[in-house]
Amino acid sequence: MLTPADKERIDRFVAKIRNAGSDEQRMHMAVLTELSTIHRRVNPKTGEPYAPTTNRSLITDYRNVIKAELGEDAPVLEKFKYSAARVTEYRQHQQEQREERHRNQRPLNAQEHIERAVALLNYNAKVRWSNAAAIAGVVALTGRRPYEVGCVGGFEPDPADASRVLFSGQTKTRETERAATAYSIPVLEERDLALEAVARIREEVDPALDNKTYSQRFGKEVGIVAKRTFTDADGQPITPRELREAYAAVAYRKFASRKISEVQFYNEVLGHQGTDLNTSLFYFAFYVNDSNELQ
Structure with a gap:
């Protein structure tokens, strides 16, 4: 579930993309900055980075808002997504979580x-x-x-x-x-x-x-x-x-x-x-x- 802070940040990002218009370089830099920020976040309660599953869920929330605000075919959606490397990291994390459950029921x-x-x-x-x-x-x-x-x-x-x-x-x-x-x-x-x-x-x-x-x-x-x-x-x-x-x-x-x-x-x-x-x-x-x- 999105927190008010998450929602506010997503709204700011959508506004940046809307203001970028057809400037692909400007849009590309905004996407890279936002994705980097998401993946570098630290949980204030634990001091540890958020798990890949949490980051992936937030990126999905971003994409859902983008689709609602800018349309299902918004060009930014082609860039604002999990990279192949991040997908591999996510799958590895999922596998480790599953093994942990099976070894520690x-x-x-x-x-x-x-x-x-x-x-x-x-x-x-x-x-x-x-x-x-x-x-x-x-x-x-x-x-x-x-x-x-x-x-x-x-x-x-x-x-x-x-x-x-x-x-x-x-x-x-x-x-x-x-x-x-x-x-x-x-x-x-x-x-x-x-x-x-x-x-x-x-x-x-x-x-x-x-x-x-x-x-x-x-x-x-x-x-x-x-x-x-x-x-x-x-x-x-x-x-x-x-x-x-x-x-x-x-x-x-x-x-x-x-x-x-x-x-x-x-x-x-x-x-x-x-x-x-x-x-x-x-x-x-x-x-x-x-x-x-x-x-």
């Missing part, structure tokens, strides 16, 4: 995780309603993204299986048809409770909110609820994004046939591209350490 007590989610939704429904708590609870039980739960996701009972729902409205996909297509996913427990929570969320939260506005209104609070409610077996808090990863680990332990590999199961329940397992490899953050099988 976090322990998770699945039954306790499920019980915390159910208790959160029950308290929320019967004692004191909170949109943020409802979103966090449904994310934990279904593995959907907070924005999908809060606004755009469709959740219907799967008539073929009482433990599953038909989900549609997946975000973070470029395939419009696939995003609109419903597919079946398991709910870790208390399907009806999760569906009731979603129904009330739809009454309380405007489903037309874009992702940015949703994040501004609910992102921080959902994060607070998630980290306060859910922890791994070492007591470390679990963030909303990590709830999706925890869901996949628990769902595999509870629902998967022993014949299916974890990566294939993750691919299916998380709604990733059917023929590409690479994305799912980034979701192996937890391993279930319950001594007994789940109920």
Whole structure:
């Protein structure tokens, strides 16, 4: 999500490009200066350079604003992008992150995780309603993204299986048809409770909110609820994004046939591209350490 400072800087850059007009040399120098500044930024909280993933995301935000302000065919877009060297750096960073996750998975007590989610939704429904708590609870039980739960996701009972729902409205996909297509996913427990929570969320939260506005209104609070409610077996808090990863680990332990590999199961329940397992490899953050099988 863009900070006010980011937005202000992007607006200044767009103004420079607009003022450059047809002066290609002037535009080229403005692009080089801006890209250099982006890649040299330092996180004030850590004193360390920002990760390639963060810089790439910011460059994408720049490009989106440029397209909106100057048009989809603006000449500057040919220059303001990741260089081949930066792409290589980004891919290397992604690979290192993935390897780090696979070598350092976090322990998770699945039954306790499920019980915390159910208790959160029950308290929320019967004692004191909170949109943020409802979103966090449904994310934990279904593995959907907070924005999908809060606004755009469709959740219907799967008539073929009482433990599953038909989900549609997946975000973070470029395939419009696939995003609109419903597919079946398991709910870790208390399907009806999760569906009731979603129904009330739809009454309380405007489903037309874009992702940015949703994040501004609910992102921080959902994060607070998630980290306060859910922890791994070492007591470390679990963030909303990590709830999706925890869901996949628990769902595999509870629902998967022993014949299916974890990566294939993750691919299916998380709604990733059917023929590409690479994305799912980034979701192996937890391993279930319950001594007994789940109920």
